Amino acid sequence: MVILLSALLLPAARAEDMRLPAKPSEMEGLEAYPALPARLTLDEALRIYRERGYDLLLADAAVLSTVGGLESAKQVVNPSIGFTYGRSFGPVTYPNAYSAFFGDNGALLDTIAIGKRQLRIEVAQAVLDSQKMSRADAERGLVAAFKMQWVLCVATQRQVEENQKILKSQQETLDLVKIRYHAGAASEVDTSSQQAATYEAAQQVDIAQQAHQQAKEGLAFLLGVRGKTPDFDIDPGLLETPLPEEVHSATLASLHEFAYGHRPDVVALRLQVTAAQASMQLAERQIVPDIGLVIGYAQQGSGAGAITPPTASFGLSVSLPIFYQQQGEITMARANLRTQQVSLAKLEAQVLNDVDTAYTALVAARSRRHRLENGYLEQSKLAADLTKIQYEKGAASLVDYLVAERNYITTVQEYVQSINDVWMAVFQLEAAIGRDFQS
Numbered sequence: 001m002v003i004l005l006s007a008l009l010l011p012a013a014r015a016e017d018m019r020l021p022a023k024p025s026e027m028e029g030l031e032a033y034p035a036l037p038a039r040l041t042l043d044e045a046l047r048i049y050r051e052r053g054y055d056l057l058l059a060d061a062a063v064l065s066t067v068g069g070l071e072s073a074k075q076v077v078n079p080s081i082g083f084t085y086g087r088s089f090g091p092v093t094y095p096n097a098y099s100a101f102f103g104d105n106g107a108l109l110d111t112i113a114i115g116k117r118q119l120r121i122e123v124a125q126a127v128l129d130s131q132k133m134s135r136a137d138a139e140r141g142l143v144a145a146f147k148m149q150w151v152l153c154v155a156t157q158r159q160v161e162e163n164q165k166i167l168k169s170q171q172e173t174l175d176l177v178k179i180r181y182h183a184g185a186a187s188e189v190d191t192s193s194q195q196a197a198t199y200e201a202a203q204q205v206d207i208a209q210q211a212h213q214q215a216k217e218g219l220a221f222l223l224g225v226r227g228k229t230p231d232f233d234i235d236p237g238l239l240e241t242p243l244p245e246e247v248h249s250a251t252l253a254s255l256h257e258f259a260y261g262h263r264p265d266v267v268a269l270r271l272q273v274t275a276a277q278a279s280m281q282l283a284e285r286q287i288v289p290d291i292g293l294v295i296g297y298a299q300q301g302s303g304a305g306a307i308t309p310p311t312a313s314f315g316l317s318v319s320l321p322i323f324y325q326q327q328g329e330i331t332m333a334r335a336n337l338r339t340q341q342v343s344l345a346k347l348e349a350q351v352l353n354d355v356d357t358a359y360t361a362l363v364a365a366r367s368r369r370h371r372l373e374n375g376y377l378e379q380s381k382l383a384a385d386l387t388k389i390q391y392e393k394g395a396a397s398l399v400d401y402l403v404a405e406r407n408y409i410t411t412v413q414e415y416v417q418s419i420n421d422v423w424m425a426v427f428q429l430e431a432a433i434g435r436d437f438q439s
Contacts, residue, residue: 036223041235042150045223049146050139052224059138066124066131073124076117077107088300088307095301097308103317106290116290119282126275133268137434140264144431148424149219153234155420156212162412163208167201173401174198176392190398197402239419243366244437247426252359255433259351263434266351269344276337283333286326292317354432362425369418377415384408 037044050056080103088094177194180186220229260266294315300308387404390396430436 036220036225036230036232038231039233039235042147042238045150045219046143046146048223049143053142053146053222054224055142056139059135063128063131063135066128070121070124070128073117073120077105079104079107094307097298097300099296099298101294101296103292103294106292108293116282116285116288119278119285122278123275123282126271126278130268130271130275133264133271137264137268140431140434143436144427146219146222147427147430149215149222150234151238151420151423151427153212153215153219154236154238155416156208156215157234157236158239158416158419159413160205160208160212162416163201163205166409166412167198167205169405170194170198170201173388173405177398185394186398193398193402197405238423243422243426246437247362247429250359250429252356255355255359255429256352258435259355259433260348263351263432265434266344266347269340269347273337273340273344276333276340280330280333280337283326283329286329287321289319289321351432355429358425358429358432362422362429365418365421365425369415369422372411372415372418377411380404380408380411 036048081101083100084098086097086099088097174191174194174197177186177191181188181191216232216234217229219234220232294313294317296313296315297311298308298313299310300306302309384401384404384407387396387401391398391401426437
């Protein structure tokens with residue numbers, strides 16, 4: 001009944017008061033959608049992502065929150081002031097009574113002698129520094145994931161181009177088989193087999209185009225595009241770009257050393273340990289009670305006959321730590337410090353594993369790519385071309401040509417995948433050590 005009456009008595013909420021922002025343009029500080037150029041390069045894409053990536057914007061907001069915490073820690077406790085007025089009642093008329101007091105609520109001695117305020121600032125500063133490094137670590141992981149999405153876009157685009165070349169070759173072969181069939185030099189089985197191979201090549205083109213479109217849509221989403229994905233092309237130059245020199249000269253020892261000293265999440269946890277140490281010191285310092293300075297003034301009446309002549313008083317106020325000496329806070333602070341120390345040790349061990357895994361993947365991918373580029377890809381192409389010539393002259397069967405063509409197609413797919421794997425490993429290694437090799 002109460003709920004029903006409340007619903008009837010409360011004014012109806014207007015639709016415009018309840019409506020949530022429908023798109024980014026209705027959120028403060030955000031434009032509707034970033035404009036994408038017709039041809040998108042990796043550098044331009046990274047610039048847009050760093051400016052508009054929602055995950056990075058959330059990380060920026062987290063840093064802003066800790067900035068507020070530091071500002072709060074720097075503030076001095078506000079003083080208190082009071083004033084009283086009174087009258088005494090009795091058989092005679094007494095003069096009015098006045099009194100006033102001023103107290104600093106422990107701010108003066110807390111700042112000068114006890115040092116709690118400075119410890120609070122140290123804790124807040126360490127937390128802020130740690131949050132800044134956490135933001136850098138978020139960018140480390142997010143940018144690496146973005147680059148991997150870019151690699152996927154470029155690789156699928158290259159796969160579309162290669163599959164289209166294969167389809168064109170299969171169609172040319174089908175035309176040749178039909179000519180030979182009408183001349184009596186090929187059977188219906190040959191024609192059917194080549195038609196099946198051409199159909200399969202067309203299917204692979206469609207599959208590659210679908211994968212490429214999905215990769216572009218994923219990239220557009222990361223760039224902040226909502227709704228229909230705009231039409232844009234990907235600059236495929238990454239596949240032709242040589243690996244940075246630092247990748248070639250890097251060793252496991254140098255990568256481990258750099259990751260230990262520069263990876264943002266490691267630095268952030270070290271700052272968390274510093275903050276935990278300061279927090280423990282602050283908890284122990286809280287045993288010392290806050291000592292407040294009090295200045296008072298009182299008066300009742302005036303002149304030689306005043307009941308209470310003008311009187312100034314100075315004093316200190318303190319809460320005695322008799323029953324409780326911050327045992328709980330100290331225990332929690334020590335536990336937090338231990339947690340941060342163990343977390344740091346675990347992360348440092350994880351860094352080794354991350355670097356080792358990425359470096360091993362890079363070495364293996366480079367080896368596969370080198371093997372394909374230095375002979376195997378060219379040989380499989382030559383074998384397919386020679387078998388095709390032999391088939392045209394009647395010196396090889398269609399089956400021989402189809403086998404050679406299939407081997408070449410498989411080799412091309414492996415080569416495109418090897419390029420994809422190399423750059424994926426490079427970006428994975430960048431994330432593992434916390435550094436962009438191309439910067």
